[in-house]
Amino acid sequence: MDLRERFKEELKVAMKAKEAEKVSILRMIGAKLKDLDINARPKGIDAVAEDEIITMLKGMIKSRRESIEMYKQAGRNELVEKEEAEIAVIETFLPAQLDDAGIQKAVDEAVAKTDASSIKDMGKVMAYLKEHYGAVLDFSKVNPLVKAKLS
Secondary structure, eight states: OOHHHHHHHHHHHHHHTTOHHHHHHHHHHHHHHHHHHHHHGGGTOSSOOHHHHHHHHHHHHHHHHHHHHHHHHHTOHHHHHHHHHHHHHHHTTSOOOOOHHHHHHHHHHHHHHHTOOSGGGHHHHHHHHHHHHTTTOOHHHHHHHHHHHHO
């Protein structure tokens, strides 16, 4: 079942179970996806691909994590909890992320495959990682590892 179908099914289940918060979050995801599809139409694309949906979901999580930091500084714990609940729902649609050992192995492989030897080659390594591991890597963890490896 692809992500679009999973969104629809999860929305139906949440509506039947009268889970108002989850319904709201799933509708927000649906609206964001519809915006993504509309923005792709001038390029001749009716519906964006799965990898673009995953990128969209990761972006949604990233913006919520940034909001959490601001809310914590402002002492708005109720908003922190709301954002964390949204992240929890969004993460259910993402593929399982690699653990630290898996990330290190992927970085080692990328450095070897791209023949990277200095920090100047970081772009090649990151491009390789994005192409081969884009959906399962947390790039906020990858960036420091690649820098350390190439320094």
